[in-house]
Amino acid sequence: MARTATIEKQPASGNTLVVMVGLGVAFLLFMAFLNVVKSGNLLNDSNLLYAALIFYAGAGTLYLAFGITGTPSYVRFASLCTWVGLLANTGAVARRWYEAGHPPFASIYEMLLMFVWTLAALTLVAEKKFGVKVIGTVTMPVAIVGVVLMQLLRTEVHPLVPALQSTWLHVHVTLAMLAYAACALSFALAMMFLIQDKMKTETFLAATSVFTVATYLGVLTRFEKWGSLSVAAWNPEEKSEIFISKGVRLFVVIPDLGWLLLLVLAAVAAPLVLYVIWRKTHNEELLELANRAVFLSILLQILALAFFVLRAHDGHYASLDADGLFATSLAASPFILSGLVGAIFVSLLYLLLLWRREDLQRMLPSADELDRITYKTIAIAFPLLTLMIAAGAYWANRTWGSYWSWDPKETWAAITWLVYAGYLHMRITRGWRGRRAAYFAILGFAIVMFTFFGVTYLLPGMHAYA
Amino acid sequence: MAATVQSVPRKIWQTLAAIKTGVILLILVVILSAAGTVILQRPATDADEMQRAYSPQVLRLLDGLGLTDVFHAWWFVMLLSLVSLSILAASVQRFPNAWRYFSRPYKSPDETFRKALPGHVLIPIADEETALNVAEKIFQKAGFRPERIVRENSFSLFGERNRLSEMAVYIVHASLLLIFLGGIVDALYGWRAFVTLTRGQQSSQVEPQKGVKRNLPFAVRCEGAGQENYADGSPKKWWSDLAVVKDGQVILRKQIVVNDPLVYGGVRFYQASYGNTGKLDKLVLTATGRDGQEAKDITIGLDETLALDADTTVRLAEFIPDYVVSDGQVYTRSNELQNPAAHLVVESKKSGQAVNVWLPPIPGHEENASSPYVFVGKDVQMAYFTGLEVSHEPGQWSVWAGVIVMGFGLAFVFYFVHARVWAVPVRDGKGRQLLWMGGTANKNKDVFELRFRELVGQIESELNLSAKPGAEAPVAALAGK
Numbered sequence: 001m002a003r004t005a006t007i008e009k010q011p012a013s014g015n016t017l018v019v020m021v022g023l024g025v026a027f028l029l030f031m032a033f034l035n036v037v038k039s040g041n042l043l044n045d046s047n048l049l050y051a052a053l054i055f056y057a058g059a060g061t062l063y064l065a066f067g068i069t070g071t072p073s074y075v076r077f078a079s080l081c082t083w084v085g086l087l088a089n090t091g092a093v094a095r096r097w098y099e100a101g102h103p104p105f106a107s108i109y110e111m112l113l114m115f116v117w118t119l120a121a122l123t124l125v126a127e128k129k130f131g132v133k134v135i136g137t138v139t140m141p142v143a144i145v146g147v148v149l150m151q152l153l154r155t156e157v158h159p160l161v162p163a164l165q166s167t168w169l170h171v172h173v174t175l176a177m178l179a180y181a182a183c184a185l186s187f188a189l190a191m192m193f194l195i196q197d198k199m200k201t202e203t204f205l206a207a208t209s210v211f212t213v214a215t216y217l218g219v220l221t222r223f224e225k226w227g228s229l230s231v232a233a234w235n236p237e238e239k240s241e242i243f244i245s246k247g248v249r250l251f252v253v254i255p256d257l258g259w260l261l262l263l264v265l266a267a268v269a270a271p272l273v274l275y276v277i278w279r280k281t282h283n284e285e286l287l288e289l290a291n292r293a294v295f296l297s298i299l300l301q302i303l304a305l306a307f308f309v310l311r312a313h314d315g316h317y318a319s320l321d322a323d324g325l326f327a328t329s330l331a332a333s334p335f336i337l338s339g340l341v342g343a344i345f346v347s348l349l350y351l352l353l354l355w356r357r358e359d360l361q362r363m364l365p366s367a368d369e370l371d372r373i374t375y376k377t378i379a380i381a382f383p384l385l386t387l388m389i390a391a392g393a394y395w396a397n398r399t400w401g402s403y404w405s406w407d408p409k410e411t412w413a414a415i416t417w418l419v420y421a422g423y424l425h426m427r428i429t430r431g432w433r434g435r436r437a438a439y440f441a442i443l444g445f446a447i448v449m450f451t452f453f454g455v456t457y458l459l460p461g462m463h464a465y466a
Numbered sequence: 467m468a469a470t471v472q473s474v475p476r477k478i479w480q481t482l483a484a485i486k487t488g489v490i491l492l493i494l495v496v497i498l499s500a501a502g503t504v505i506l507q508r509p510a511t512d513a514d515e516m517q518r519a520y521s522p523q524v525l526r527l528l529d530g531l532g533l534t535d536v537f538h539a540w541w542f543v544m545l546l547s548l549v550s551l552s553i554l555a556a557s558v559q560r561f562p563n564a565w566r567y568f569s570r571p572y573k574s575p576d577e578t579f580r581k582a583l584p585g586h587v588l589i590p591i592a593d594e595e596t597a598l599n600v601a602e603k604i605f606q607k608a609g610f611r612p613e614r615i616v617r618e619n620s621f622s623l624f625g626e627r628n629r630l631s632e633m634a635v636y637i638v639h640a641s642l643l644l645i646f647l648g649g650i651v652d653a654l655y656g657w658r659a660f661v662t663l664t665r666g667q668q669s670s671q672v673e674p675q676k677g678v679k680r681n682l683p684f685a686v687r688c689e690g691a692g693q694e695n696y697a698d699g700s701p702k703k704w705w706s707d708l709a710v711v712k713d714g715q716v717i718l719r720k721q722i723v724v725n726d727p728l729v730y731g732g733v734r735f736y737q738a739s740y741g742n743t744g745k746l747d748k749l750v751l752t753a754t755g756r757d758g759q760e761a762k763d764i765t766i767g768l769d770e771t772l773a774l775d776a777d778t779t780v781r782l783a784e785f786i787p788d789y790v791v792s793d794g795q796v797y798t799r800s801n802e803l804q805n806p807a808a809h810l811v812v813e814s815k816k817s818g819q820a821v822n823v824w825l826p827p828i829p830g831h832e833e834n835a836s837s838p839y840v841f842v843g844k845d846v847q848m849a850y851f852t853g854l855e856v857s858h859e860p861g862q863w864s865v866w867a868g869v870i871v872m873g874f875g876l877a878f879v880f881y882f883v884h885a886r887v888w889a890v891p892v893r894d895g896k897g898r899q900l901l902w903m904g905g906t907a908n909k910n911k912d913v914f915e916l917r918f919r920e921l922v923g924q925i926e927s928e929l930n931l932s933a934k935p936g937a938e939a940p941v942a943a944l945a946g947k
Contacts, residue, residue: 168725372912379880386876390869398725401658401736401857403865404649406537408503415496422492428635429485455503 048092049113053147055085056120056140063136064352066363075133079124082136085143086120093117105173109150114173115452116146118181126185130373134363137352138188141345148341149334168395175388180448182381187445189374190438196367197435201354202275205290208350209272212297212343216265219336220258222251224320227259231312233319234332242326252317252326257307264304267297268343291354298347305340312336335453371434374441375427382420389413412451419444482548483555491549498545502536509535509675543653550646557639568632573624574615575888575904585915586904587922591929594891597901598623600928601889608921610887623889631884631908637875644868651861659856663688664743664849668711672856684712686728686735689719691852693740704740706852732858739853744801746785749808750845751825753780756838763844777815778838783822784809787848794830803848812837884908887918901925 062078093113096104104110123139126132194204222230230251233242242250274290277283312333316325330337353360364370392410397403404410423440426432432440481487505528506519516525516534525534532539572579580586591597598614601623605612610625659672659680668687671679691706703723710718710730720728728735746768753774754761764772764780771781788800789807796807810823824832825843834840887905894900903922907914 383873383876383880386872390873393869394866395725397859397862398727399736401727401734401738401855402859403862406499406502406507411499411503411537415499418492418496422489425485425489 048088051088052085055081056143060140089117103170112146112150114177116143118177119143122181122185135188145338145341172391175384179381179384179388182377183445183448186374186377186441190441192364193370193438196364206275211346212268215339215343223258224253228253228255229257231328232332233326234329252319252328254311254317264300267300301344385417409455412455416447416451419447482552483559488552505533553639574622580902583904588900588902591899591901601925604925626886628882628884631878631882634875634878641868641872645865648861648864652859656859661854662851664851684710687711704737734857736855738855743849743851745849747849748847752842752844753839779813781811783811883910
């Protein structure tokens, strides 16, 4: 996504930044406006969403810049951007609702719309009510990834299949989105706690590297013979993946992309290897080298993303399972794309920490305060999760004749619930505070993300709509 | 060594009650249920697909371990029972203490407690009665419901809020047990089955996924079923008109749709599927006599015989929804209504002659030309079936009760703080009169501390005001805040 990249790379110093972000936003809005004039429909939900993306990206940049420089005026503009983005997002939700004639909870696209909305709203709440000003540096990138994903997923309004025509669906999904957004917030707070708790920068280096290496390993499970990468085939007319048989997608192979990603894997693994050697030898130069390797790996990651976007966004490739050429599209591989984008964000956040740790620590609330707020967010998320599961069970009972059928989505929701229940027990009866509690909050969010996305795409089940 | 033998059940009980056991059990549940979502499960996945997905050895191993039906395996049920027992044991073990705390609140703090309580304050007062009156008023305003505690040689003030919060954890645990109880009852006595009906058909037998057919004490009849579509052709609604029939009488009628089942006698009928049986319901034809008679419409079902006039009858012998002719034979290609053909037999009583009529004419089969009537197809109504999921879940009420209790309990766990305040008149070493005030909360202690200091400030300022004569009005104004 070239448009977000241009904003990200602006120099992060001086008051010029606000002006440049402002100009960037204005320019993009102007371009969008030209587009609108051509299509003649100002307020359709993709335009509104585009506006939301622009402002969220602006807000993300400014939050990041605030994290780096500590200039208080940035955070004011960042909040302003978030407000405007939220407004556009609200418009998109309303528009969608109006068009579909039902609250927008029926597909993963519509749920992402609600998730991003809730996340932005909660970011503003955390900032105004709890004074956690840099929270946007973590939540806004998540929101941006969400909106970018939405640009790729199908957007037409599908009429509701009979099983989804129930008030309980809306109750269930609203609760789910609220709970997930609260979990996301607790995750961001736990990360900040770890920074405030004097966790070593090297440990963050290791965690960042493990995350990026795991992401690339995950993507490279699609590595095919002769260095190509297989991605799902896409039918542009139907706007859906091509299926060979029920649940089995047709894959096409993009030549040479596999080698490139393998190279990037080596680059993101380098800091981890250096870190491990450093643990053994305590040679500080290695750490220095590892940090440089992170910087280098970001450049390579951007390169890989660019190549992936260029080659996968529109093209015809051969398939290993069928004769002939088939089209593919970015929309066919939302997970590879969000993995690549996510890895870049995580690496960038590490650099932010590496370079500006002291400033960050000055601006964040104290570790105790963050620990308490994390707990309070989970105290909100947990009852919401409980009610979400209960509403889902009630709906299932009216639709499928059984309140619990061990469907993968149900099972993973229960696992999420159990993990947070474990957190609460450890905290209340064992007095777990601080770091261990923070790890638990991070684990909980990882499982939430798996339940939300992973289950839908990776495991078979009845929650086919979402 | 009799003591150790005796204590074995006790030890088991204590192990079950330990939080460590609980956590280990929960981790096991998490790992095994995650495995159940990753490994394909029977019977949701059919046998062919299982064989395609796993090699024979692996499949045998998975089947042997019960990993292909994790959630119904005996060890999983055991594990869940152990979890229930663990919750029960942990609650029972900790309950007496909490109950003592709950049922006999600590109302008049002794000196040791007064000294040890963090955040307590001492303020100088003129006389005990006024001070306690003021404190009582302020506590009352803050919602603490203060009461006077009178002892032999002392009297003091005690107020509290949300004492139930101390019991909240037990409420939540009890609710979980209620939910598990419902689940167990349903696992033992509940059942699920399926029944397929066409219009007009009735049945008192339903078919479970495995095992023998189940007889219901009543029959259910389908009086109509249908599908409505959106403009783009995707289904919008499936419906069935059902009637419950007992001893030949209709007791209950209801139209069910996907999210709205029919409930009778603890048995629920859900709209699960709808489709074409491939069989004919009614065929509408226009019959015109060759002798110049008026054309008339007839509606005919399969194997039905109708009189066309005093002498002639027509019978529908065959109906093929999608026919194909191959080597001079008529075959059925599919059950979809795509290329229908009907075989009529027209008979004359007088002559005893029977003529085969095919619509459309099929060379080599039809004798259409010698029929006294000419038939033209007008409308075809296919028979549709409605698939009903039938379930009996006597435990569900326990589950819903559990859910409601849990919501209530969680609200108390997280959002209702048990806060207590005390005010005790004391004398210091020099014999001056002081008011000792203290307060505690069982959670959110930081917020409570601020609130408590605020209350103390209010009491202090009011005491100062009431010490001056003629200051009644401002006091009232302050208290009204």
